[in-house]
Structure formats: structure tokens, C-alpha cells
Amino acid sequence: MTCTQVREQLGGYVLGALDPAEREAVAEHLASCPACAAEHARIAGLPALLEHAEGLEIPAAPRAVEERVLDQIAHERGVERHARRRRRALLPSLGRGRALLAAAVAGAALGAAVTAIALDDDPPGRPPSYELALRGSGGASAQAKLTPGHGGTEVHLWVKGLPPGGEAVYEVRCERPGWSASAGTFRTDARGRAYVVLTTAARLGEYERIRVVRRPDENLVLSGELQ
Amino acid sequence: MPAPHARPQAEDAQLVERLYRDETGDAMRALYRLYGGELYGFTLNAVGDRGSAEEIVQEVFLRAWRHSASYDPGRAAVRTWLYQIARNAIIDTRRRAAVRPGLSQHDTPAEAEGGATLEQAMLGWQVAAALERLTPEHRQMIRMAQFRGLTMREIADHTGLPLGTVKSRTWYALRSLRLVLEEMGVTPS
Numbered sequence: 063m064t065c066t067q068v069r070e071q072l073g074g075y076v077l078g079a080l081d082p083a084e085r086e087a088v089a090e091h092l093a094s095c096p097a098c099a100a101e102h103a104r105i106a107g108l109p110a111l112l113e114h115a116e117g118l119e120i121p122a123a124p125r126a127v128e129e130r131v132l133d134q135i136a137h138e139r140g141v142e143r144h145a146r147r148r149r150r151a152l153l154p155s156l157g158r159g160r161a162l163l164a165a166a167v168a169g170a171a172l173g174a175a176v177t178a179i180a181l182d183d184d185p186p187g188r189p190p191s192y193e194l195a196l197r198g199s200g201g202a203s204a205q206a207k208l209t210p211g212h213g214g215t216e217v218h219l220w221v222k223g224l225p226p227g228g229e230a231v232y233e234v235r236c237e238r239p240g241w242s243a244s245a246g247t248f249r250t251d252a253r254g255r256a257y258v259v260l261t262t263a264a265r266l267g268e269y270e271r272i273r274v275v276r277r278p279d280e281n282l283v284l285s286g287e288l289q
Numbered sequence: 290m291p292a293p294h295a296r297p298q299a300e301d302a303q304l305v306e307r308l309y310r311d312e313t314g315d316a317m318r319a320l321y322r323l324y325g326g327e328l329y330g331f332t333l334n335a336v337g338d339r340g341s342a343e344e345i346v347q348e349v350f351l352r353a354w355r356h357s358a359s360y361d362p363g364r365a366a367v368r369t370w371l372y373q374i375a376r377n378a379i380i381d382t383r384r385r386a387a388v389r390p391g392l393s394q395h396d397t398p399a400e401a402e403g404g405a406t407l408e409q410a411m412l413g414w415q416v417a418a419a420l421e422r423l424t425p426e427h428r429q430m431i432r433m434a435q436f437r438g439l440t441m442r443e444i445a446d447h448t449g450l451p452l453g454t455v456k457s458r459t460w461y462a463l464r465s466l467r468l469v470l471e472e473m474g475v476t477p478s
Contacts, residue, residue, distance in 0.1 A: 073459030074441040077434040081442065105463045111470070112435045114413030120421055121333070123325025127343050131321065131350045132314045139312070251340050253385075 063091050068098050076105050130257055133218060137207065140191075196272060196286035198223070202254075204284050206272055214263040217245045219256070221274070224283060226254040231277045236262050236269035243269065247277065298472065301367035308357040321350055324368060328375050331414040335379050335407060345382055349375045366474040368418070372411045379407060412475065419469040427462035434459060 068091045074080045075088045092099045196204040202223035209216045217234060224232070234245040245262035274284035301323070307316040328349060333342035352374050353360075360370055420428055433439045433447070441459065445452040470476060 070453070070457045070460050073430070073461075073463045074434065074456050076463065077431075077459065079434040079440045079444070079459070081440065105467055107476075108463055108466060109435060111412070111416050111475070112431065114409055115416035115420060116413075116436050118330065118334075118413055118417040120326045120414075120417055121330045123321060123329055124343055124346070127329070127347050127350075128318065128321045128325065130347050131354075132317060134347070134351055135314070135317065135354055251344060252338075 063087050065091075065095060065098055068092070068095070069101060072098075072102055072105065076102070076109060078109070129259070133259060134257070137218070137220075192266070192288065194272060194286045194288060196274065196284040198274070198282075198284040202284055204274065204286075206286065208266060208288075210266050211261065213265075214261055215245075215266055217260045217262060217272075219248070219258050219260065221248075221250065221256040221258075221284070222254065224250045224254040224256070226250065226252055232256075232274050232283065233277050234258075234260055234262075235273050235275065236264040236271075237273055238268070238270045241269070245272075298362065298366050298474070302360075302362035305353070305357050305360045305362075305367055305370075308354055317350065317354060320353070320367075324371050325350070327414050327418045328371060330417075331372070331410060332375055332379060334414075335410060336382060341382060345375065345378045348378050352378070368415065369474055372415070376407050376411060415473060415475050416470070419466060419473060419475070422469045423462060423465050426458060427465055430455065430459040430462045431466065 068088055071080060071084060071088050075085060080088065092102055191207055191209040194206040194208060196206060198204075200223065202221070204219055204221040206220075207218040209218070215236065217236075219234060221232075224230075228250075231247050231249055233247045236243050236245055243262050243264035245264070246258070246260035248256045248258040248260070250256045269288070271285060271287040273282060275282055301320075304316050304320050304323075308320065311317070325346065329342060329346050332345045332349075333339060336342050336345065349371060353371060360367070365373070420431065423431070429448075430444065433444045434441070439447065441455050442452060444450070444459075445455045448455070450458075
């Protein structure tokens with residue numbers, strides 16, 4: 063057997079896929095040819111590595127996770143900027159800067175203390191986003207970011223402290239007395255948390271509170287008021 | 290013979306370098322699309338349910354973003370770095386679950402299947418990713434011989450290819466795999 067012939071057999075040889083006679087001929091050649099033995103050594107460890115990959119198929123990356131990562135980064139950047147500006151604003155003159163809408167009121171439904179702040183990092187000319195804290199019983203709470211969009215509001219909602227997992231479905235509603243518009247539904251994860259991006263046809267100004275109710279029994283679980 | 294699709298590590302390192310400053314999100318999207326799938330596969334295999342796996346993968350990319358300044362391309366490839374973050378996030382999740390009795394009974398498939406460690410699983414997923422980078426023809430040869438246990442002759446019968454082609458293709462497939470693994474910083478012992 064020539065070296066060229068042996069090289070072409072090496073793949074089948076390391077994978078144990080040659081006939082016995084071929085295998086023997088290759089083994090004999092390798093024992094006496096350092097160059098081919100070196101080629102063999104380069105790939106001899108591969109079958110052991112491949113064993114670890116047996117049955118593994120790379121799945122598609124979930125698109126929703128990509129969006130959640132980007133949303134969370136945007137959120138953290140916003141919070142960081144907001145904190146920076148607040149620190150600057152609080153330095154020598156307390157009245158400096160755009161007056162922020164900040165109010166703590168007693169929420170009617172659950173005795174909720176609610177704060178709504180206009181995020182001041184929005185570029186000029188664009189309507190501001192609002193952040194709203196929602197409170198509920200049993201330690202449940204949520205943070206909502208409301209951004210006016212085409213024909214309604216985009217609601218980013220970070221929820222924690224709800225009963226973990228399960229089949230419970232929660233609905234987010236934008237409301238004022240006698241009027242209600244749904245922003246959609248969500249479920250919680252195994253730790254009672256959720257992060258969702260919902261859209262409602264309700265425009266900022268048309269509603270004065272956000273409530274989260276459990277379906278289908280309509281139990282109120284979270285509530286927060288815009289001022 | 291077509292070259293395997295090895296991706297220069299320097300390009301990935303540049304992506305990570307851009308990650309924190311890039312307000313467009315393009316660097317994060319690119320990084321996620323390169324590695325999100327395999328990290329999700331690795332995590333799903335380790336924790337056993339899609340919801341937790343998605344949460345962990347989200348956490349992995351957020352940690353990568355927050356700590357991108359501490360990434361040192363001289364110490365590890367981006368893939369290795371991301372897998373380490375994922376490994377730590379999985380361990381954190383298991384610890385949290387262990388202190389909550391309701392969830393501690395939930396054995397993960399990786400543990401249930403004879404104690405395969407996270408390290409072995411990380412290696413397996415990286416090898417699976419390397420296989421994905423080969424040409425379909427090369428991947429087919431390796432799969433048939435290694436995973437289905439077919440001989441060169443049986444593969445020739447099965448595919449209708451000449452025996453000589455099957456043998457040389459398998460040889461080139463393994464050489465390509467070795468190259469891709471070297472690119473990824475994974476080397477056979």
C-alpha cells in the first residue's frame with residue numbers, strides 16, 4: 063500500500079469502518095511510516111470527542127429571547143441614564159431640568175402606592191415613555207413602561223411575586239371608570255415572574271390606571287394608577 | 290475540497306468588544322444569532338424545560354453584555370466564554386431550585402442520564418456546533434460511520450457513491466472537523 067492509498071483509508075480506519083483486511087493493512091503501514099502515523103495521530107482523538115455529540119441537534123435560537131435581551135438592555139440603559147440625570151439634576155439647583163411627572167397616590171383597589179415617572183431620556187420631538195409601578199397583594203409587584211405607538215400604547219411589563227408557574231393566565235387592562243381596553247394576556251414562569259411586551263389600542267391619556275386580572279375569575283392581582 | 294466554515298475568533302472578539310457601546314443592538318443580535326441556538330440546546334438539555342432554558346439563555350446574553358469589558362480574547366474563545374457563563378447560570382438556577390423543596394425533585398435529564406457532567410455536555414454541544422460547520426456531504430459521512438456505525442462499504446451501498454469516494458470523503462471530513470475544532474479552541478486529547 064502506498065502512502066496516498068493509506069491516507070484515504072485513514073478516515074474509515076479511525077472510525078472503525080474498514081473491512082478487517084483493510085484495517086490490518088493500514089495498521090501495518092502506520093507501524094512503519096512515521097509521516098502517515100503523524101497524519102493518523104491528528105485525527106485519532108476525534109471519535110472520542112464525537113461520542114459526546116451523539117444525538118445532539120442544534121436547535122433554532124428562540125427569537126423571543128433575542129427580543130427580550132434587547133428590551134432588557136434598552137431598559138437598563140434607560141434606567142442608568144435616568145439615574146445619571148437625576149443625580150445631575152439634584153446637584154446645585156433642585157428645580158433644574160424638565161419637571162417630571164412624579165406622584166405617589168393611594169391606589170383605590172389594593173391600597174397601592176403608585177409612582178409614574180416620565181423617562182427623560184427620550185429624544186426631543188418624540189412622546190415620552192412613562193414608567194409605572196403596580197402593586198398587588200402577597201408581595202406581587204410589576205413595573206410597566208408605556209410607550210405611545212401607532213394607534214395605541216406599547217406596554218412592557220416586568221412582573222414578579224405572582225404564584226409560580228401553573229396554568230394561570232393573566233390579562234393586562236388599561237382602564238378609566240366605565241371604560242376598559244385589553245392589552246393582552248401572559249403567564250408566569252416557574253418563579254412567578256414574567257416579562258412581556260404587549261400592545262393596546264388604548265392611547266396614553268385615554269386611561270388612568272392599569273390593572274392585571276387573573277382569567278377567567280377576574281380576580282384583581284396588580285394595579286397601578288397614572289397621574 | 291471546500292473549506293469548512295471556520296469563523297475567525299478575532300471577529301467574534303470584536304463583536305464582544307462592541308457589545309456594550311453599541312446602542313443599535315446589532316452586535317448583540319449578531320452574537321445571539323451565532324450562539325443562541327447551541328447555548329439554548331445546551332441549556333435545555335441541562336435543565337429540561339423550555340421556559341427555564343429560555344430564561345437562562347436570556348440571562349447568559351445579559352451577563353455577557355454587562356460584563357463584556359471583562360472578556361479577554363487571550364484567555365478564551367467567545368464561544369468558550371459564553372458556555373462558561375451558561376454553565377454558571379445553570380448552576381445558579383439549580384442551587385435556587387434546590388433550596389425550594391417543590392422544585393428540587395425535578396431531576397434534570399443530564400443528571401438522570403448517568404451523571405453526564407455539564408463540562409462533558411459543553412464539549413458535546415461544541416462538537417455538535419463544529420459538525421454543523423462542515424459541508425452536508427462531510428457531515429453525512431461522519432454521521433453514518435460514527436453515529437450509525439456503518440462501514441465504508443455499507444455507506445457506499447446506501448448512498449450509491451463509489452467506495453473510493455466514500456473513503457476519501459470521510460478522510461477529508463475528519464480533517465475538516467479537526468480544523469474547525471482547532472478554530473473553536475477545542476482539541477482532542
